[in-house]
Amino acid sequence: MSDEHLETSSEQSSRVGGHPKGTLAIVGVYGLLFALGWLILYFFVFVPRGALTQ
Amino acid sequence: MIESRRLALANIWVAISAFGVAAAMALMQALSRADLDLPWRSERMYYLSVTAHGVLMAIVFTTFFIMGLGYVVTEKSLRRPITMKKIAWGSFWVAMIGTLMVAWAILWGKASVLYTFYPPLKAHPLFYIGAALLVIGSWGWCWVIVDTYLRWKRENAGARTPLPVHGYLATIIVWILATIGVAAEVLLMLIPWSMGITEKVDPIMARILFWWFGHPLVYFWLLPAYVVWYTMAPKVAGGKLFSDPLARLVFVLFILLSTPVGFHHQFMDPGVEAGWKLFHTFNTMWILFPSFITAFTVIASFEVAGRLKGATGWFDWLEELPWGNPTFSSVALAMIMFAVGGFGGAINASFGMNAMIHNTAWVQGHFHMTVGTAVALTFMGISYYLLPKLLGRELELSLLARIQPYLWFAGMLLFAVANHLTGLAGMPRRIYQFEYAGSQIADQWISGTGISALGGVLLFVSAACFVAVMFATGLAGKKQEQPAIEFAEPLEEPGDKVRILDRMGLWVALAAVLIVAAYAVPIIQHLSAETFGSRGFSPF
Numbered sequence: 234m235s236d237e238h239l240e241t242s243s244e245q246s247s248r249v250g251g252h253p254k255g256t257l258a259i260v261g262v263y264g265l266l267f268a269l270g271w272l273i274l275y276f277f278v279f280v281p282r283g284a285l286t287q
Numbered sequence: 288m289i290e291s292r293r294l295a296l297a298n299i300w301v302a303i304s305a306f307g308v309a310a311a312m313a314l315m316q317a318l319s320r321a322d323l324d325l326p327w328r329s330e331r332m333y334y335l336s337v338t339a340h341g342v343l344m345a346i347v348f349t350t351f352f353i354m355g356l357g358y359v360v361t362e363k364s365l366r367r368p369i370t371m372k373k374i375a376w377g378s379f380w381v382a383m384i385g386t387l388m389v390a391w392a393i394l395w396g397k398a399s400v401l402y403t404f405y406p407p408l409k410a411h412p413l414f415y416i417g418a419a420l421l422v423i424g425s426w427g428w429c430w431v432i433v434d435t436y437l438r439w440k441r442e443n444a445g446a447r448t449p450l451p452v453h454g455y456l457a458t459i460i461v462w463i464l465a466t467i468g469v470a471a472e473v474l475l476m477l478i479p480w481s482m483g484i485t486e487k488v489d490p491i492m493a494r495i496l497f498w499w500f501g502h503p504l505v506y507f508w509l510l511p512a513y514v515v516w517y518t519m520a521p522k523v524a525g526g527k528l529f530s531d532p533l534a535r536l537v538f539v540l541f542i543l544l545s546t547p548v549g550f551h552h553q554f555m556d557p558g559v560e561a562g563w564k565l566f567h568t569f570n571t572m573w574i575l576f577p578s579f580i581t582a583f584t585v586i587a588s589f590e591v592a593g594r595l596k597g598a599t600g601w602f603d604w605l606e607e608l609p610w611g612n613p614t615f616s617s618v619a620l621a622m623i624m625f626a627v628g629g630f631g632g633a634i635n636a637s638f639g640m641n642a643m644i645h646n647t648a649w650v651q652g653h654f655h656m657t658v659g660t661a662v663a664l665t666f667m668g669i670s671y672y673l674l675p676k677l678l679g680r681e682l683e684l685s686l687l688a689r690i691q692p693y694l695w696f697a698g699m700l701l702f703a704v705a706n707h708l709t710g711l712a713g714m715p716r717r718i719y720q721f722e723y724a725g726s727q728i729a730d731q732w733i734s735g736t737g738i739s740a741l742g743g744v745l746l747f748v749s750a751a752c753f754v755a756v757m758f759a760t761g762l763a764g765k766k767q768e769q770p771a772i773e774f775a776e777p778l779e780e781p782g783d784k785v786r787i788l789d790r791m792g793l794w795v796a797l798a799a800v801l802i803v804a805a806y807a808v809p810i811i812q813h814l815s816a817e818t819f820g821s822r823g824f825s826p827f
Contacts, residue, residue: 253529253587255601260583263626270630271637278711279640 289772290368291358292677294375298355299670299677301383302348303757306663309343310750312336317702317743320736322721331827333719334399341402342393345504345658347386350421352666353511354379354428357455359673360514361432363772364449365439375431382424388417399827401717403497404477406488409823412481419473422466429459447781448789450534451774454514456791457538461545462507464798468499468549480823487820491558492813498549499806502571506545508658510538512621512665516585519669520618521775524608526592531777533584535788540577542794544570547805554641558816563809564638570805571636578629585622591778613685617668617692621661624699628656631707646717648735649710652703660699664692667753674757676772680764687752694749702742709735 289295315336319328362369369375391413392398398410404418436452448456472493480488517534521527528534550559550567593604609615631653634640644650675682682688710716714732721736723729787793 253590255593255604256583256587256590258601259586260579263582264579267630267633271633274634274643275637275640279643282643 289359289362289677291362291372291375294369294372294379295355295358296677297379298351298358299674300761301386302350302352302355302666303670303754305343305347305351305386306750307754309340309348310747310754312340312343313750314743314747316340317740317747319719320721321740322736323740330719331396331399334401334827335393335396337717338399338401339390339393342389344663345402345508346418346421347389349508349658349662349666350382350425351386353458353507354382354425356511356515356666356669356673357428357432357458359677359772360451360455360518361435364451364518364774365435367435367439367442369431370435370438371431374427378424378427378431380424381427382421385417385420385422385424388413388420390417392417396827399825403501405497406477406480406490406493407821407824409481409825412478415473415477415481419470419478422470425462426466429463432456432459447786449774450528450531450777451514451518453535453789454510454517454538457542458507458510458514460542460791460795460798461503461510464546464795464802465500465503465507468496469501472496472500487822489818489820491556491818492810494553494556495549495559495806495810495813498552499546499802500549501552502549503545505658506541508662510541512662513537513581515665515669516581516618516622517588518774519672520585520615521588521592522773523612523615523618523672524589524592526588526590526595526775528775528777529584529587529591531779531781532785532788533580535781535785537577537580537584539788539794540574542791543798543801544574544577546798547801548574548636550805550809551636551641554638555645558813559809560812563805567805568636568638570801572633575629575633578625582622582626588775589619611689613688613692614668614672616689617664617671617695620692620696621664621668624656624664624696624703625661628653628661628703631656644710646715647710648706648714648716648732648739651716652706652710655699655706656703659703660695664695667695668692670753670757673772674760675764676769678761678764679766679769680760681767681769682756683759683764684752684756688756691749691752691756694745694752698742698745698747698749700742702739702746705735705739705742709739 313336315325316333318325319333358369358375389398392411393414398404398414400408400410400414404410404414432455436448436456440446440448476485476488476493476496479485513534517528521529548567548571550564551571553559554564589608590604593607596604596607598604598607608619610619631649634644635650635653671682671688709732712731712735713728714735
């Protein structure tokens with residue numbers, strides 16, 4: 234294996250070896266929006282409409 | 288060279304043809320709902336086209352595409368030919384004959400029973416027999432894939448199952464467990480009833496058995512799309528799979544949780560105790576978890592691709608991704624739409640809130656985001672990658688191919704968001720009448736149905752682009768040696784990590800226990816109760 238290849242592999246692993254911070258941010262924001270959306274529908278649409286049997 | 292090339296192509300061409308016919312039916316429905324004065328517009332034509340669209344898209348397009356892709360994935364990742372070629376071709380023809388029988392019954396107006404074929408709506412016996420043959424054909428395909436895998440396993444003792452095949456085995460297990468329900472419904476109840484052998488049918492039992500099948504059917508569609516997301520899309524993006532064990536865990540969780548969830552489609556049905564509906568609610572909420580893991584793992588794989596190209600910031604890796612490649616853009620847009628659709632699914636599965644949107648336009652908005660985009664757009668995207676390689680031809684009309692996923696995404700946003708909002712405002716689904724007999728509440732739905740129709744037109748144009756690219760490639764693509772099909776390597780080889788995830792027998796046994804826990808008591812309770820049954824109805 235050439236030195237150049239070793240260097241490239243090493244550079245590559247240092248670039249991808251850490252936590253996927255962008256992904257964690259995207260998935261975190263999505264999780265928040267998901268929960269928030271559910272709560273909005275529950276408290277601002279479902280609950281005000283009242284029970285089905287009223 | 289792919290030895291099962293002809294077999295895979297036969298299945299994929301049937302899928303693409305069914306998709307084309309179903310898309311034309313969808314255009315007619317979208318315009319009809321917008322009250323446009325179409326030729327031959329009538330209740331009869333409307334329900335015929337809704338049935339044809341649902342069956343051709345949700346059953347025929349998906350099943351044949353999954354079978355075709357399955358042959359390619361299995362052969363390429365196991366690096367051995369498919370076994371039992373005669374059984375494989377026999378299964379294809381059985382499924383094909385079944386499809387033609389179903390299509391004949393629907394298109395001749397003898398089976399306008401919609402894709403759920405709930406009794407007491409009654410279809411011609413050929414509809415049910417054809418559907419049974421389609422399923423039997425797919426069981427033959429399952430047998431071939433499993434046999435190929437078992438032979439590979441004997442030849443490679445101790446080797447780790449390649450991830451694409453792990454995903455396909457999960458798909459097969461989910462499908463076999465699911466089709467037990469629909470086989471019981473169709474063979475024991477609907478075929479004898481439609482042939483006049485029995486006079487009445489029990490609609491509640493039929494619905495229980497249908498949804499035993501109907502919800503895991505969603506995962507039968509979705510898992511091959513996940514195989515593409517995990518094992519092919521990262522490669523197309525120029526990256527590596529972030530985590531192999533996480534992907535395996537996801538497939539195992541779907542084996543366990545796909546089936547014992549069906550009652551969340553029956554919250555409004557009598558005949559099932561509330562406690563059992565709640566049990567299925569919990570199971571359904573659990574099944575959101577593997578999809579969240581998938582979102583994380585696949586996006587992280589794309590982040591890896593961006594970083595390998597030099598990105599270092601929080602989000603600049605997004606700019607490095609190949610958005611002009613139709614396979615990548617299809618998968619990425621499918622995932623974004625699935626994220627929105629997943630939120631809607633959590634509302635559907637919420638025991639109380641389901642009442643708010645049950646049988647409204649919200650539901651069709653939801654499943655067009657999930658199966659209609661997450662699955663269908665993924666299958667279209669991987670077709671751009673796969674078909675040139677299977678045919679040994681260059682992709683024709685490549686500009687149309689690049690535009691098509693974005694057009695689909697835009698059309699689906701208009702269509703599905705409008706349907707979610709009108710559904711929340713109370714608009715029922717599966718209703719032909721536009722003016723709802725002069726109901727005042729219907730006035731607030733008018734703008735929504737118009738936007739939905741516009742979305743439908745865009746979707747039709749996008750579908751036409753896809754079909755044109757496929758047939759142009761098949762008929763006129765320049766013959767040229769194509770690069771081999773490749774799967775994404777994981778960032779780190781799994782080695783011996785969590786080998787228990789490969790023990791499919793264990794997961795099948797646990798899944799069976801969960802199914803018995805979820806269904807045995809409610810079915811026994813229903814069979815013990817006094818039921819009266821119903822005669823059949825055929826409105827047209």
